[in-house]
Each structure stands twice: as structure tokens, then as C-alpha cells.
Amino acid sequence: MLIDVHAHFLHDRTPRADWRDRNASRLAAGERIGITIHVASILGSWGMTSPTYFPSQADLEYGNDAMIALQRQHPSRIRGYVAVNPNYTAEALAEITRCLDAGMIGIKLAASRRANDPLLDPICRMAAERAVPVLHHVWQSRRGEYAGQEASDAWELAELAARHPAVHFLLAHIGGGGDWLQSLPAIRGLSNVMVDLSGSGVDGGMLEACIDTVGVQRLLWGCDLTMETGWAKLRHLEQLLSPPQIEMIRWGNAVRIFPPGAFPSD
Amino acid sequence: MRIDTNAFLGSYPFRRVPGTSPEAVLAAMDRLGIDQAWVTHLPGVFWRDPAAGNKWLLDTCDRYPRLRPVPAIHPGVAGWRESVDSARAAGAPAVRCDPTFYGIEPSGQAVRALGAACAVSGLPLVLAVRLEDGRQRHPNDRAAELPASAVRTLVRSDPRLKLLITHADRPFIEEVHFGSTPEEAARLWWDICWIWGPPEDHLQILLRTIGHERFVLGTGQPLRIPENAGAKLDLLDMSAEARTAIDSGNAEALQAVR
Numbered sequence A: 001m002l003i004d005v006h007a008h009f010l011h012d013r014t015p016r017a018d019w020r021d022r023n024a025s026r027l028a029a030g031e032r033i034g035i036t037i038h039v040a041s042i043l044g045s046w047g048m049t050s051p052t053y054f055p056s057q058a059d060l061e062y063g064n065d066a067m068i069a070l071q072r073q074h075p076s077r078i079r080g081y082v083a084v085n086p087n088y089t090a091e092a093l094a095e096i097t098r099c100l101d102a103g104m105i106g107i108k109l110a111a112s113r114r115a116n117d118p119l120l121d122p123i124c125r126m127a128a129e130r131a132v133p134v135l136h137h138v139w140q141s142r143r144g145e146y147a148g149q150e151a152s153d154a155w156e157l158a159e160l161a162a163r164h165p166a167v168h169f170l171l172a173h174i175g176g177g178g179d180w181l182q183s184l185p186a187i188r189g190l191s192n193v194m195v196d197l198s199g200s201g202v203d204g205g206m207l208e209a210c211i212d213t214v215g216v217q218r219l220l221w222g223c224d225l226t227m228e229t230g231w232a233k234l235r236h237l238e239q240l241l242s243p244p245q246i247e248m249i250r251w252g253n254a255v256r257i258f259p260p261g262a263f264p265s266d
Numbered sequence B: 001m002r003i004d005t006n007a008f009l010g011s012y013p014f015r016r017v018p019g020t021s022p023e024a025v026l027a028a029m030d031r032l033g034i035d036q037a038w039v040t041h042l043p044g045v046f047w048r049d050p051a052a053g054n055k056w057l058l059d060t061c062d063r064y065p066r067l068r069p070v071p072a073i074h075p076g077v078a079g080w081r082e083s084v085d086s087a088r089a090a091g092a093p094a095v096r097c098d099p100t101f102y103g104i105e106p107s108g109q110a111v112r113a114l115g116a117a118c119a120v121s122g123l124p125l126v127l128a129v130r131l132e133d134g135r136q137r138h139p140n141d142r143a144a145e146l147p148a149s150a151v152r153t154l155v156r157s158d159p160r161l162k163l164l165i166t167h168a169d170r171p172f173i174e175e176v177h178f179g180s181t182p183e184e185a186a187r188l189w190w191d192i193c194w195i196w197g198p199p200e201d202h203l204q205i206l207l208r209t210i211g212h213e214r215f216v217l218g219t220g221q222p223l224r225i226p227e228n229a230g231a232k233l234d235l236l237d238m239s240a241e242a243r244t245a246i247d248s249g250n251a252e253a254l255q256a257v258r
Helices: A019-033 A057-073 A089-101 A118-130 A154-163 A180-187 A206-214 A227-238 A243-257 B022-032 B050-063 B080-089 B109-121 B148-157 B170-177 B202-209 B227-234 B240-256
Strands: A003-008 A037-041 A078-084 A106-109 A134-136 A169-171 A193-196 B003-009 B036-041 B067-069 B125-128 B163-166 B188-191
Touching (some): A003 A243, A019 A037, A037 A057, A057 A078, A078 A089, A089 A118, A106 A118, A118 A134, A118 A154, A154 A169, A154 A180, A154 A193, A180 A193, A180 A206, A193 A206, A206 A227, A227 A243, B003 B125, B003 B163, B003 B240, B022 B036, B050 B080, B080 B109, B109 B125, B125 B148, B148 B163, B148 B170, B163 B170, B170 B188, B170 B202, B188 B240, B227 B240
Parallel strands (some): A037 A078, A134 A169, A169 A193, B003 B036, B036 B067, B163 B188
């Protein structure tokens, strides 16, 4: 089994006219790679009618509905994260309830509010109640403010994770941009923070540093926007680790942190 | 036959990178079925005179024939023409220049002079757009990325000059390719190491719009894990002829054009 914990899909109300092709390409590449389940989110309208990282409630609901529809259309291949904007607390909590009840298996927080902000606490309390993980977008080692997002880094996610030890957090895309070398020590001592290996970055030494710093039991395989890099990392890991360790990264660790029954064989 | 046209030997100054020795690069090549790698002395890229690393590079490649030297040339340093001659005499498949790391104008007079010398000697000139993702570079690693305009200027500077551009992404490649005449574009080769695969399918789109003849296998190892280049090719639906061309045929053609 191979679980991609960081995938995205598009829908008809995004800026991409080729959205169907991109969705189809992800699934086709997944077949070739051997991905059993894509755990995916849709960030509102991806900028069409509200900013990708500051999505409106209406866009979030439309995107989450599209994600639920994909999950139902591909029950053996796709699972969903419910994406929310923590600036709208009541709406976010209601949306999480609605979408988890509809079969989604996790919560996606992007960059609408800094990870260590108290506004994220009610969402994390709900994650604990519902026993679902939180995938948090991270800019590895933030050196300032970046246009278009209120990005968080690993140190800020670590503060949130320390306040909610019962919740599993996924530090998003270690290869997704920013200085990953600074991220790993920030979460070393927090066993409830997992490292999602996705992202376009395929730096030599990155995977070795992940293994050395947080251990195999805290690594999750994923692709995000570039599936070839995910496959390459898997191939590279195969010459670094034993087959049982590879199985943990391919699916075992994911099965441990997502709700029981989220995946076909658990 | 597989030729990795984009590989390095030696340590990187801005972070620890495993597998930088010739033996480690050869082991990675064995693992991935790569028969030959075109290699540059990585520390030299950051030296005042990168050619100071070329002797070690040539000696190393003499010891390991599957590694072929791509000596670095700083055209602002006295004696650079002799370095080009030495590269040719040593059978180098190409020479490289990293002008932004040397602190010189990427399409200035010195680099154009190097281009002319390469054109005369028949040696392709390798230029990298970048070595690392700009979002993660060391705070003191401030060299600019190679601008697309510089490549357009260089390819126009001499009708015999062949350029191999590494670490370029789709927008960069499209800007240069479609900003060049067909004759100019036919003297440009691109390595695939920084081009995205599915679901954005940038490589597949480029192979359709530009043609597989212009692309060569390049990994960027050991700064990048070498599995990436092969994985993106394995995700493509392509003919055996096109795959062979990218794996090795285009690189062989590039160095054969003298």
C-alpha cells in the first residue's frame, strides 16, 4: 500500500481551464507510481474568487464539496482533508463537522493565520475530539512575511503542537520551499508532529536529515504539486532503509495517525 | 546507454551534502543504470578562479573513465583561454561557466568572449540557471540566478556556439526557446532536472511543443537526489526513440557537433 498524504485537486471554479486534465494526470501518475490512496485538499477557489491562502467561506464550502464529490467518485483512491480559514471560527468548526461527517479524514490548515495564533486552538480541540490529524502548510524557516500568505514555519507549528499533544500534526512538504534544515530541529522533541516528505525539493541529504532528526516512525510519504519528486524520494529511501522501514513511510505511519477505517486495509 | 550531463564532485560550501566523492557518484550511477556522467568540481564554482579545481577534476576523470570532465572557466581571469584549450585536449564533452557566482555580467563581454572561444573549439558551453531553490539558500549565498535574457544574448552572439542550460524550469525554457530563431533554438540543449512532471506535466508539454531533440538527461547530483530525473521520464508516455534520445542520444549529438 502507498498513501500520498499531501495531494490536491482542482474544480470548475478555479483559474485553471485545464483542471480536468490536471486531476486526471494526478490519478494516472498515481496508477503508475502505485499510489493506493491520495489524501487531498482543495484550497477554496485557488485564487479565482478569493486568495488561495485567505479563502472565503463560500469558496471553502464549494471546494470542500468538490473534494467530497471526488472522494465519492473514487472511493478506492481518494480521501479528503477539510480546508478551513481559522479567521472565521464558528464557520470553520461547522465546516469541519459537516465535512468529517461526510467522510473526510483530516483537517487542512494553509496560511490564513499564523500557526501559533490562539485562533487555531478551537480547531485543534475539535481535531482531538474527532481524532483526525491536521495538515499544516509550512514555509520551512520563515525569514519574514511573504505576499499572499500568512506563512508559518516549523517553530510556530511546534508551539501549536505543544499546546495540543493529543493531535497529530503534519508539517507540510519538507521539500516545498524554505530552509528545511531549520525545520527539523524545531520539531525533534514533539512526537505528535510528523514530517510530510512532499514538495518539489529533492535536495541531496534532505531525506537522510529527516531520518536522523525525527526517525522513520515520524515520516509520511507525499507528493503535493510534483509527483515525480515523490516517486524519486521513495526510490532513494529504498536504498537507505530496510523494507519494514519503507513500509512505515509508505503507509504504516499514516494508518497510525488517521482515523480507524480511513484506508482500505486497516 | 544513459548519460547524466549534470553532475558534480566535491563538497558544497553552504550545507552538508552526502555522496560527493567520485566513488559515491559512481555508486549512484550504478544504482540508476547511468553509464556516464559529465562532472564539474563543485567547490571550484565558488572559488575566485574556478579553474584551480580543474586539474583535480581532470586527474579524477582519468582515473574513472565513466566520469567525463566539464571544466569550469572564469573568462575574467587571465589564462582562461589556455583552460579552454586544456579542456579540449583532455577530451572534455563541454566546459562550464557560472557567471553570477563569479560576480560577472552573465552576458557581458567576458562571457561572450568565452562563448566565441567555445564556438571556435567546438566545445559546448554549460550554464546553470541555479544550483539550489532560491527559497532555501544560505543567507550569504546571494548570487543571482542566470537570467533568460543572458541565454538569448549568448546564443545570438556566435552562430556556432552550442549551449547546454541546466536547472531551468518550463517558463525559462519557453522564454528562451520561443524568443530565439529556429536556427538559434537548434543550438540550445536543456537538461530535465528542474522541469516538473505530473500533474502539471511541464516536461510532457515541453516535449510536445519544443521536441525531445532539445532535452538531455541531467540529475544535478549529488546536490539533488539522482532518482528524480529517471522518475519523471518513467512517468511519461514516450516512444523508445525519444527516451533513448533524452537518455543519451542528444548528449552524444551535442558533443559530436564540433
